[in-house]
Amino acid sequence: MDDSQLVLQFKAGNEAAYKALFDRFNKRLLYVAEGIVYDRNLAEDIVQEVFWKLWDRRVHFNEVQSIRAFLYLSVKNACRNHYKHEKVIEKYRARQGEPIEDDVVLSKIIEAEVMESLYHAIEKLPTGCREVVHLRYFEGMSIQEVAEQLNISVNTVKTQKMRALRSLRLQLRTLSVGMALLIELLLMVK
Amino acid sequence: MHQDDSIDFQIAELIGKYLRDEITSEELIVLERWRSQDSRNLRLWQELNDKQYLAERLKAWPTDTQSAALWSKMHGRTNRARFQRRIWRIGAVAAVLLVAVLYAVRWYEFADTPNIVDRTAAEITQIGPNVTGGQATVASSAGVVLITDAGEQIALEGEQIHSYQLEKLALKWKGNHRSLHHTIKTAVANTYQVELSDGTNVWLNAASSLRYPVAFEGEERKVFLTGEAYFDVAKDADKPFTVITGKSYIRVLGTEFNVRSYPGEVEDRTSLFTGSVNVQRKSSGTLFALTPGYEAIVSDVQDISVRRMVASKVLAWKENLFIFENEPLGELMGELATWYGLTVHFEDPAAKAYRFTGRLKRYPTINTLLDLISETSKVTFRVNGDQIWINSVEKKD
Numbered sequence: 409m410d411d412s413q414l415v416l417q418f419k420a421g422n423e424a425a426y427k428a429l430f431d432r433f434n435k436r437l438l439y440v441a442e443g444i445v446y447d448r449n450l451a452e453d454i455v456q457e458v459f460w461k462l463w464d465r466r467v468h469f470n471e472v473q474s475i476r477a478f479l480y481l482s483v484k485n486a487c488r489n490h491y492k493h494e495k496v497i498e499k500y501r502a503r504q505g506e507p508i509e510d511d512v513v514l515s516k517i518i519e520a521e522v523m524e525s526l527y528h529a530i531e532k533l534p535t536g537c538r539e540v541v542h543l544r545y546f547e548g549m550s551i552q553e554v555a556e557q558l559n560i561s562v563n564t565v566k567t568q569k570m571r572a573l574r575s576l577r578l579q580l581r582t583l584s585v586g587m588a589l590l591i592e593l594l595l596m597v598k
Numbered sequence: 599m600h601q602d603d604s605i606d607f608q609i610a611e612l613i614g615k616y617l618r619d620e621i622t623s624e625e626l627i628v629l630e631r632w633r634s635q636d637s638r639n640l641r642l643w644q645e646l647n648d649k650q651y652l653a654e655r656l657k658a659w660p661t662d663t664q665s666a667a668l669w670s671k672m673h674g675r676t677n678r679a680r681f682q683r684r685i686w687r688i689g690a691v692a693a694v695l696l697v698a699v700l701y702a703v704r705w706y707e708f709a710d711t712p713n714i715v716d717r718t719a720a721e722i723t724q725i726g727p728n729v730t731g732g733q734a735t736v737a738s739s740a741g742v743v744l745i746t747d748a749g750e751q752i753a754l755e756g757e758q759i760h761s762y763q764l765e766k767l768a769l770k771w772k773g774n775h776r777s778l779h780h781t782i783k784t785a786v787a788n789t790y791q792v793e794l795s796d797g798t799n800v801w802l803n804a805a806s807s808l809r810y811p812v813a814f815e816g817e818e819r820k821v822f823l824t825g826e827a828y829f830d831v832a833k834d835a836d837k838p839f840t841v842i843t844g845k846s847y848i849r850v851l852g853t854e855f856n857v858r859s860y861p862g863e864v865e866d867r868t869s870l871f872t873g874s875v876n877v878q879r880k881s882s883g884t885l886f887a888l889t890p891g892y893e894a895i896v897s898d899v900q901d902i903s904v905r906r907m908v909a910s911k912v913l914a915w916k917e918n919l920f921i922f923e924n925e926p927l928g929e930l931m932g933e934l935a936t937w938y939g940l941t942v943h944f945e946d947p948a949a950k951a952y953r954f955t956g957r958l959k960r961y962p963t964i965n966t967l968l969d970l971i972s973e974t975s976k977v978t979f980r981v982n983g984d985q986i987w988i989n990s991v992e993k994k995d
Contacts, residue, residue, distance in 0.1 A: 427669070430665075430669055430672075431665070431669075434660070434665045434668060434669070435659065435660040435665055438660040438664070438665070438668070439658065439659060439660060442658070442660075443658075452664075452668055452671075455668065456668060456671065456672050459672060460672070473607075476607070477605055477607075480605055481605070511638050514605060514606070515638060515641075515642045517605055517610075518605075518606065518609055518610040518613070518642060519610075519642065519645075519646065519655070520610075521607060521610030521611070521614070522610050522613045522614045522617070522646055523652075523655060523656065523659055525610075525611070525614035525617075526614065526617060526652065526656065
């Protein structure tokens, strides 16, 4: 389903389309909300309400971009309303020492969009590749050592697997800079 | 109607492209213009280019489980809300008829909804473990390893896994292995904190190892250190605590101090923060009582010497920083080489004498630091595997 179809279906009240939009945006919104109110439960409530609001107004949308903007702005407003709640104020002061300003929220939104794109790229990395680069970048081994290391660890495994690992070694050499950054992040995260 | 120009999605896209190394030169110009527009943009830009920050933020990224749970929570309510709205509209037209319809629909709804919700929940719990299982495999290759006397090797990661593992092991060996020791080894660019059975806390620097008994028996508490560690020793006047390194014995009762004793370095260094320690040179037996604010140097060629310490510099590794104050490149590179597990070659020996001042983060790989150093100086770096060659710019040109 492409984006324009998705929006059409959504406008017509198709729940699968609604779910698809939820899947696409909920994490970014949770990330922004939690980054502002510093409370996971509250962030979830906010995002939930925003998606309900989206459903109620579904007939007004013609493209995914405006849905995205609507969702973010609604989260922003909801956060500001909740911000009046004293508890949140306390938490916020303790962490940041500054009130919620528009540009703080806008920075957070940009950050969420960047995170989303990085997260996707990381998820796309093949697991075998991760293993090899782990030794290379994390353990600080040379390519030679990595190969040796893997030979030892796969001693009992069939020759087929050895071949697969050898090809991964080649893959490692051709990693782009961007790829290397993703792998580094991956290793720091898990 | 919902378009709002105040959210700059294009910039987010460009930063993402930049980080993934997919940006074009035209796009780079747009990005640079945005970056120089105001200080908040610049700050955001710097944060998003800091790998440590990114990695930290990626951890805060909502999980699949979290968003699936949110959906199932929303889902039931969406159905209900929709029914209620529909009923409301009909109700405006024929309020009397509604009562019966309302009951019927509600009855239907309540009878039906729990089933739907339950099914969703069941699906989620099935998805959950699989997802985490996949991540756990990636996580299992850690930079810190615990080796027991029985030769078992356990990868250590977060504090939780760590204390869980230690507890499990301690239980397993309790009673019949009184003098059992564990060894914790950190890989390059990794640090680790461990609490010993007496309540002493030890922060272990990279490429170091600490051997310690699971429980301290007898009249003395003894641990063996290679590399560098910061000790916050629990007070116990009856049981002195001794750190044994390649060159020295360091005896204390209860205090905080840092010991550096990497095998490749000519000197052992013990820096005292509070309390008092006795440093003894192994080969000559010379003993020195150190007072806070000072550090004792033990080397193979010279007897113990004492000098004032620079606390921030001694503790930089604990703060995940490198601190250099007018440091010759030769020594600076030595420090980087130890942390990252690399070998350094000076193609132009004169470059060793260049001096540097700065506070730098301990990035996960050395590349960022090398870039920073070469940007601010006349040296170039060539990296191949775990070897680094350093040349001065003039000589190369």
